[in-house]
Amino acid sequence: MPDATGLELLAKELGDAALETVYYRSRATVLVDPAQIRAVLAKLRGQGYAFLASVHGVDHYPEEPRLGVVYELLDMSRVDRVAVKLRVPTDAPRVESVTADWPTANHQEREIFDMFGVVFEGHPDLRRILMPEDYEGHPQRRDFPIGGEPVIFTRDEAKWLEARE
Amino acid sequence: MKRDPMRVQSLNAAQMLRGSAISGPNQSAHLEGTELERYVQERVLTTTLDKTVAWARSNSFFPLGFGLACCAMEQFHAAGPRMDIARFGFEAFRASPRQADLIIIAGRVSIKMAPIIRRLYDQMLEPKWAISMGACCSSMGVFNNYALVPADKFLPVDVHVPGCPPRPEALMHGILKLRKLVQDDPDMGWRERYGAVGTEEAPLPTSPVVPTSPREHEERDA
Secondary structure, three states: OOHHHHHHHHHHHHHEEEEEEEOOEEEEEEOHHHHHHHHHHHHHOOOOOOOOEEEEEEOOOOOOOEEEEEEEEEEEOOEEEEEEEEOOOOOOOEOOOOOOOOOHHHHHHEEEEEEHEEEEEOOOOOOOOOOOOOOOOOOOOOOOOOOOOOOOOOHHHHHHHHHHH | OOOOOOHHHHHHHHHHOOOOOOOOOOOHHHHHHHHHHHHHHHHOOOOHHHHHHHHHHHHHOOOEEOOHHHHHHHHHHHOOOOOOOHOOOOOOOOHHHHHEEEEHHHHHHHHOOOOHHHHHHHHOOOOEEEEEEEEEEHHHHOOOOOEEEOOOHHOOOOOOEOOOOOOHHHHHHHHHHHHHHHHHHHOOOHHOOOOOOOOOOOOOOOOOOOOHHHHHHHHOOO
């Protein structure tokens, strides 16, 4: 991990793309402007963070902007990690895809699209990856109803039938 | 008492049933009236063909060999030496649904997996039965979320085995319950059991009229 000072220096390199830095429990995080994510990752790759270890989604409900995407970068030679985060609102959840630069992001961006509904612009094949193609909704969003089909046990069958009427 | 060889015994029995006298040292040859009737009743079992067929079917289930999650581990153990469902004739796990007549849905069924399982079930030959093993495919258990679907939603389940996962004893109990069911309702297919008559995808073949007498032959040819 870069230390707190190292993180500030890194953020300075990124210029106005870096909105906020968090250094917490020896974990370095940069919050960046979603419009510039591709340029940010390219710059960090130039700094030695050449391995994209993970891309994942977060739902910060009820905060706004709600949806987050986290890119975990790793510098293999120094064994040094930095997390790059961005936040997008649910009414326009659009982020530029980084698949062209980092082929590993292909399936992971598809998964974030599937589970959270973040649209990655410029992705070569943005389809659902885990859920069926005709599934409606994005099930990992926190306002997605928990529980699937109601199960009618014999003991409370009468209650269900009553509720239906 | 010196016993007759098997061949002689069976000949004697056949003669006795025909009502003719038996010669030889066999004691039963000299029985008359009610004693003879009692002798026959003690040795001859009568039943219906349906019951015999159900008895044979229910004691030789061929389960489809497939599992979906941790329940499958318990299912293997039911076939292992400790539980040994081979005692009851259920050990022949078939690799093809064409050869199986019992499907044990052992584990959690995801929405994407459900059509595949339904397809396997449809490929099995009648008569066929289904056991839903474990909480996940009965009530979705701890995975009560967007990804799973209970087995009742896509195929007719005959026996639910509760547990998470059920022990092999529980599965064995479930299979024995199913055996009881098959013996009690010999000729009910799953469509009759679930009131699903008329849901066949293809129309049932109508049996051709087979002429049985020369006159019928002539009528058909005319």
